Amino acid sequence: MQTFHSVAGIRTQVARWRAAGERVALVPTMGNLHPGHIDLVDHARELAPRTVVSIFVNPTQFGPREDFGAYPRTLEEDQARLRAAGADALFAPTLEEVYPRGAEQATRVEVPRISDILCGHFRPGHFQGVAQIVAKLFNMVQPDVAVFGEKDRQQLTVVRWMAEDLNIPVQIAGVPTIRDPDGLAMSSRNAYLTPAERAVAATLYRMLSASVDRLRAGERDYAAIERAATEALAAAGFRPEYFRVLRAADFGEPGPSDGKLVVVAAAWLGRARLIDNLVVDLETGRLL
Numbered sequence: 001m002q003t004f005h006s007v008a009g010i011r012t013q014v015a016r017w018r019a020a021g022e023r024v025a026l027v028p029t030m031g032n033l034h035p036g037h038i039d040l041v042d043h044a045r046e047l048a049p050r051t052v053v054s055i056f057v058n059p060t061q062f063g064p065r066e067d068f069g070a071y072p073r074t075l076e077e078d079q080a081r082l083r084a085a086g087a088d089a090l091f092a093p094t095l096e097e098v099y100p101r102g103a104e105q106a107t108r109v110e111v112p113r114i115s116d117i118l119c120g121h122f123r124p125g126h127f128q129g130v131a132q133i134v135a136k137l138f139n140m141v142q143p144d145v146a147v148f149g150e151k152d153r154q155q156l157t158v159v160r161w162m163a164e165d166l167n168i169p170v171q172i173a174g175v176p177t178i179r180d181p182d183g184l185a186m187s188s189r190n191a192y193l194t195p196a197e198r199a200v201a202a203t204l205y206r207m208l209s210a211s212v213d214r215l216r217a218g219e220r221d222y223a224a225i226e227r228a229a230t231e232a233l234a235a236a237g238f239r240p241e242y243f244r245v246l247r248a249a250d251f252g253e254p255g256p257s258d259g260k261l262v263v264v265a266a267a268w269l270g271r272a273r274l275i276d277n278l279v280v281d282l283e284t285g286r287l288l
């Protein structure tokens, strides 16, 4: 597996593969890779004969008081993990390569409404930064397919709509969330949890599951479900930002005819901001 730090380098490699008739999959990440990321690589390898993984901690998606500086950077370990997982190339561009005129002066990309609700409300500018870097990565790498985790379901929707709106010829694939045995969604930020916090962290997943059970049982008082979960999280020591039951397709307020609902939450536990979600099909009761 070769590592490329320049756009010209990865482009030349991808162009060679495509000239040989090989489809190329891209897995965008911020590094500090865990089994959830490796599962994305496994999926990518099923979707295309060549897989490129990108690692770039993108400053434009962090707020001024967020953890851009502290975000774990572990390039050598990540390289070893990707080699073992069978990735074909790593694209790890420098800040200067991505934002040569500086991030402040770079062209912005915004998907309206969806970027301003839920995580976008609590992290102003976050999804504008995500849309910007993912649009750039698509143009830099020019993959046929790109693979994203459903753990970040709002991000997945922002990326899908951005690629559609800008007519970028890339297929977007979503991959189910990889969890620890107690249900906690794997995340690089779980490293911020103390052992005592880690012991209660799966309460977030348990409240999502309990809410799905109430929906399956026929309850439609969404506000009551949200309130119960928020109170349980606060009682367990979380600082909840939001806990919502919404329409899965577009995160709108659910109506009586909506068959697929998402239960989506963000909550702080100590220094870690945890997010998670579950989608349920009300007709079959199945998780999607």
Ligand code: AMP
Binding pocket: 028, 029, 030, 031, 036, 037, 039, 040, 147, 148, 149, 150, 151, 152, 175, 176, 177, 178, 179, 185, 186, 187, 188
């Ligand atoms: P990140 O490095 O946190 O920006 O994540 C890179 C990609 O990995 C995103 O598409 C995430 O949704 C995905 N991802 C992160 N955690 C998980 C997980 N536990 N299971 C599946 N995908 C994940």
